[in-house]
Amino acid sequence: MQPTYSSSRILLPVRPWFIFLSLIIALVLNFLPTAHWPGVPDWVALVLCFWSVREFRRVGMGWAFALGLLMDVADGAVLGQHCFAYVLLAYLTASLSRRLLWFPLAQQALQVLPLLLLCQAVQLAMRLLVGGDFPGWSYFVGPLIASLLWIPATFILLLPQYQPVEQDPNRPI
Amino acid sequence: MGGIEHAPPPFFKRGPAPLALLTLYIAISIALFVVDLRMHSLDLVRQSISLLVDPVQRVAQTPGSLVDYAANYLQGIQVLEAENKALKHAQLNTAPDLQRLAQMEAENERLRKLLAVKEREKAQGQVAQILYTARDPFSRRVIVDKGQQSGIIAGQPAIDEAGVVGQVTRVFPFSAEITLITDKDQAVPIQIVRNGQRSVVFGLGNGQLELRYMPANADVQVGDVLVTSGLDSIYLPGFPVAKVINIERDSAYSFARIFCAPIAGVENFGELMVLAPRIALPPAPPEAKSRGGDGGSDKGLRTKKKRAAKAN
Numbered sequence: 001m002q003p004t005y006s007s008s009r010i011l012l013p014v015r016p017w018f019i020f021l022s023l024i025i026a027l028v029l030n031f032l033p034t035a036h037w038p039g040v041p042d043w044v045a046l047v048l049c050f051w052s053v054r055e056f057r058r059v060g061m062g063w064a065f066a067l068g069l070l071m072d073v074a075d076g077a078v079l080g081q082h083c084f085a086y087v088l089l090a091y092l093t094a095s096l097s098r099r100l101l102w103f104p105l106a107q108q109a110l111q112v113l114p115l116l117l118l119c120q121a122v123q124l125a126m127r128l129l130v131g132g133d134f135p136g137w138s139y140f141v142g143p144l145i146a147s148l149l150w151i152p153a154t155f156i157l158l159l160p161q162y163q164p165v166e167q168d169p170n171r172p173i
Numbered sequence: 174m175g176g177i178e179h180a181p182p183p184f185f186k187r188g189p190a191p192l193a194l195l196t197l198y199i200a201i202s203i204a205l206f207v208v209d210l211r212m213h214s215l216d217l218v219r220q221s222i223s224l225l226v227d228p229v230q231r232v233a234q235t236p237g238s239l240v241d242y243a244a245n246y247l248q249g250i251q252v253l254e255a256e257n258k259a260l261k262h263a264q265l266n267t268a269p270d271l272q273r274l275a276q277m278e279a280e281n282e283r284l285r286k287l288l289a290v291k292e293r294e295k296a297q298g299q300v301a302q303i304l305y306t307a308r309d310p311f312s313r314r315v316i317v318d319k320g321q322q323s324g325i326i327a328g329q330p331a332i333d334e335a336g337v338v339g340q341v342t343r344v345f346p347f348s349a350e351i352t353l354i355t356d357k358d359q360a361v362p363i364q365i366v367r368n369g370q371r372s373v374v375f376g377l378g379n380g381q382l383e384l385r386y387m388p389a390n391a392d393v394q395v396g397d398v399l400v401t402s403g404l405d406s407i408y409l410p411g412f413p414v415a416k417v418i419n420i421e422r423d424s425a426y427s428f429a430r431i432f433c434a435p436i437a438g439v440e441n442f443g444e445l446m447v448l449a450p451r452i453a454l455p456p457a458p459p460e461a462k463s464r465g466g467d468g469g470s471d472k473g474l475r476t477k478k479k480r481a482a483k484a485n
Contacts, residue, residue: 027229028229028232028233030308031229031230031233031234031308032233032234032236032237033233033234033237033305035308036306036308036310060194061191061194061195061198062198064198065198065201065202068202069222070222070225070226073219073222073223073226074223074226074230074308075307075308075309076307076308076309076312076314076316076343076350077308077309077311078206078209078210079205079206079208079209079215079218079219080201080202080203080204080205080206080207080209081202081206083198083201083202083205084199084202084203084206087195087198087199087202088195088199091191091194091195094191095191126206127311130210131357131358132311132312132357133311133312133313133356133357133378133379134378135310135311139310
């Protein structure tokens with residue numbers, strides 16, 4: 001697989017433990033006390049979105065559901081709130097993944113933004129429907145920042161898959 | 174003819190179609206949402222998942238608490254000295270009252286016995302440390318470090334040194350969740366100190382409280398202190414809850430809009446005291462038969478008939 005489909009660089013296959021590790025790190029980042037600052041992105045949504053674009057056969061809706069359940073308990077939210085949003089996100093990104101990877105990184109970020117916004121809006125709608133308290137418009141700043149972070153996130157999460165530039169001439173590939 | 178309908182075997186092994194999976198997971202999510210919200214029967218699921226999540230969450234909180242600790246440690250000795258002096262002063266100020274408190278309580282008890290009035294309940298409780306604020310941006314809750322292991326149960330009130338902070342709403346093995354009185358629609362039965370009028374104060378969700386359903390000409394003034402009335406068998410009477418800060422009397426509406434600010438440091442981090450549950454009040458007298466009740470018994474009859482029909 002390439003970084004984007006228009007690139008000629010070929011990546012190594014992803015290691016399953018790295019996907020697992022990155023999702024766990026995203027969870028821990030979400031648990032940090034910074035969560036109340038305005039504009040702090042939902043790290044789990046970002047990393048989940050990334051992996052379900054690149055490896056939708058490995059990270060699918062099952063993972064999204066499990067992570068959503070963990071986030072619900074950790075947040076003290078109503079069970080099922082994050083599950084719904086993450087499952088929807090995983091489905092949409094997986095179905096868009098073929099198209100998304102043809103674009104350069106900046107345009108990918110632009111296309112990821114509505115998905116992350118939807119993920120947030122679904123949760124807002126669910127809670128407002130049952131009489132929750134509107135948290136203010138800063139609630140939607142997180143996805144904006146997250147979509148800006150798409151570019152560095154892609155770089156960092158693909159780092160273990162890059163091959164050295166100077167290749168051994170004796171190697172077939 | 175049947176052979177035509179057979180599809181060739183798939184070349185690649187795949188799971189169920191994505192849309193089918195999506196429908197399944199979303200159905201489960203919505204079911205969880207409704208059951209958790211309306212029936213509150215998923216506490217066991219929540220507790221078992223929290224056993225998994227809680228250690229990670231505590232580890233994630235350590236950097237923040239380390240920074241706090243360092244800031245406290247590096248705080249100048251002068252600041253500490255000044256604080257110490259102020260505290261000593263405050264202690265001396267309250268000393269005359271405190272020293273006579275034991276004697277006065279005993280006297281009060283004796284007098285109440287003489288008058289054959291029920292004895293006042295004593296406030297007991299345990300100190301708990303606030304670990305962190307719950308991440309959920311739709312509600313106002315904090316997590317404290319005492320849970321089922323320390324005998325905390327849902328429904329216990331929590332206070333700090335100034336007044337009522339909130340109420341325990343969920344209990345986990347090693348932690349508990351306290352819903353603050355400023356959470357949206359969190360209700361506390363109160364009494365106005367100045368004139369003894371009873372009412373209920375509701376959280377607004379923005380850090381303030383509102384005294385609802387008071388007539389536009391109600392005797393409420395800015396600066397009135399609201400204390401718990403103790404009528405709910407949850408909060409002991411007499412704890413300060415809020416202070417009236419703004420009253421909007423509009424003759425177009427039948428109710429006045431009365432806004433209050435909490436007296437306790439509700440949104441501050443620190444320690445608080447979880448009070449022991451109160452002794453249950455005697456049961457309320459039976460209500461007069463209403464139409465709703467009749468409907469219910471009618472329904473019961475119907476199901477009985479159905480059951481009888483099934484049995485036959």
